[in-house]
Amino acid sequence: MxxxxxxxxxxxxxxxxxxxxxxxxxxxxxxxxxxxxxxxxxxxxxxxxxxxxxxxxxxxxxxxxxxxxxxxxxxxxxxxxxxTPLNPLEWQQQNTTSCGQLRSLLASPDTPELRMAKEFLLDSPQICRSADLKAYADSTFADDKPLLQAALAFTHKIFTEFKFDPTTTTVATPLEQVLKQRSGVCQDFAHLAIGCLRSVGIPARYMSGYLETLPPPGQEKLVGADASHAWFAIFIPEMGWVEFDPTNDVMPNEQHIVTAWGRDYSDVxxxxxxxxxxxxxxxxxxxxxxxxx
The missing domain is CATH 2.60.40.2250 (Immunoglobulin-like)
Structure with a gap:
C-alpha cells in the first residue's frame, strides 16, 4: 500500500x-x-x-x-x-518468551539487542517509574505470562478502563494524574503504558507518527482531518520491537505511519x-x- x-x-x-x-x-x-x-x-x-x-x-x-x-x-x-502489511498470526506463533524470562535476560544481557533495550527501562524526562504504575500492571505481566499476550491484554485494559477526552490533560500532565482520572489522549495512554511497563521491568519505547482515518460510508474524506498519533512498543527477544496502540486497542499495521521513536514525547x-x-x-x-x- x-x-x-x-x-x-x-x-x-x-x-x-x-x-x-x-x-x-x-x-x-x-x-x-x-x-x-x-x-x-x-x-x-x-x-x-x-x-x-x-x-x-x-x-x-x-x-x-x-x-x-x-x-x-x-x-x-x-x-x-x-x-507492507504484517501478519498478526505470525507474531503470536513467534512469541515464546515469558515476562519472567525477559526480566532474567535483561539482568545479564549477553547480546547487543538486549543491552540496547535496557536503555528503555530507565526513567526519561516525561516518564518516571513508580509504585502506583507498577501496581496497575503487575498482575498482567506476571512471570509466567507470555510477553505478547500480556501486552495485548494490557493494551485492552487501558482501552476499556480509560476514556479518550482531550479536555482533561495537557502535554505536561503527570502520569499519576492520568492514572487517577482515567482519561486523556493518545500521548497520555502511550506514556502511561510505557511508565507501567518500565515499572515492572519490561523495556518500552514511545512511537510517534500518523494514523489514517476513514470517513463514514458515503461521505468524502476531509482534507487535513487525519491526526498525529502516539502508541508504544515493547522489546521481545525473538521478535524485536513490537507495537501496540492502547487508544484503539490494536497492534499497529498498515494504517499506522511511523515518523520517530524515543524514550518519550520529548525525544520526538x-x-x-x-x-x-x-x-x-x-x-x-x-x-x-x-x-x-
Whole structure:
C-alpha cells in the first residue's frame, strides 16, 4: 500500500520574530515494513540554512534557521512511502518468551539487542517509574505470562478502563494524574503504558507518527482531518520491537505511519527550537492529511 502524508504546521506570532533555530521530526522513517520513497519540505519564510540529519535513535530530522523578521512561520512537509502489511498470526506463533524470562535476560544481557533495550527501562524526562504504575500492571505481566499476550491484554485494559477526552490533560500532565482520572489522549495512554511497563521491568519505547482515518460510508474524506498519533512498543527477544496502540486497542499495521521513536514525547517533538522576540505569544495550527495513492 502506498501513502502520501502532508503535514502543515503554522505558527502566528504576536510580534515579529527576528531570528529562529529549529529541529523537526516530521519525516517518516524506514522500518521493518515501511519504506520512504520521496519527501518534500517547504518552509516559509525561506530559511538561510537547512540541513537533514539523523538523531540518536536513528530518526530522520531536519534543521533550519530563519534570519529575517517574520510574524508567521509555515512548515509544509509531504512524504510518499510504502507499507507492507504484517501478519498478526505470525507474531503470536513467534512469541515464546515469558515476562519472567525477559526480566532474567535483561539482568545479564549477553547480546547487543538486549543491552540496547535496557536503555528503555530507565526513567526519561516525561516518564518516571513508580509504585502506583507498577501496581496497575503487575498482575498482567506476571512471570509466567507470555510477553505478547500480556501486552495485548494490557493494551485492552487501558482501552476499556480509560476514556479518550482531550479536555482533561495537557502535554505536561503527570502520569499519576492520568492514572487517577482515567482519561486523556493518545500521548497520555502511550506514556502511561510505557511508565507501567518500565515499572515492572519490561523495556518500552514511545512511537510517534500518523494514523489514517476513514470517513463514514458515503461521505468524502476531509482534507487535513487525519491526526498525529502516539502508541508504544515493547522489546521481545525473538521478535524485536513490537507495537501496540492502547487508544484503539490494536497492534499497529498498515494504517499506522511511523515518523520517530524515543524514550518519550520529548525525544520526538514534531518541532522544537528557539525564537528571538515574537511578542511573548503565539498561535499554532496543524493540518495532517493521509492519502492512499
Amino acid at each position: 502506498r501513502y502520501r502524508v502532508r503535514h502543515i504546521t503554522e505558527y502566528t506570532y504576536g510580534a515579529p520574530v527576528s531570528l529562529c533555530y529549529n529541529m523537526a521530526h516530521l519525516l517518516a522513517r524506514d522500518t521493518q515494513n515501511q519504506r520512504c520513497i520521496h519527501h518534500k519540505i517547504q518552509i516559509n519564510p525561506p530559511p538561510v540554512y537547512q540541513n537533514e540529519g539523523e538523531d540518536y535513535f536513528g530518526n530522520q530530522t531536519f534543521y533550519f534557521s530563519i534570519q529575517e523578521a517574520h510574524k508567521k512561520l509555515v512548515i509544509d512537509v509531504t512524504t510518499d512511502f510504502e507499507i 517533538t514534531p518541532l522544537q527550537g528557539v525564537i528571538f522576540e515574537g511578542g511573548g505569544s503565539q498561535q499554532l495550527a496543524v493540518s495532517v492529511d493521509v492519502r492512499r495513492l
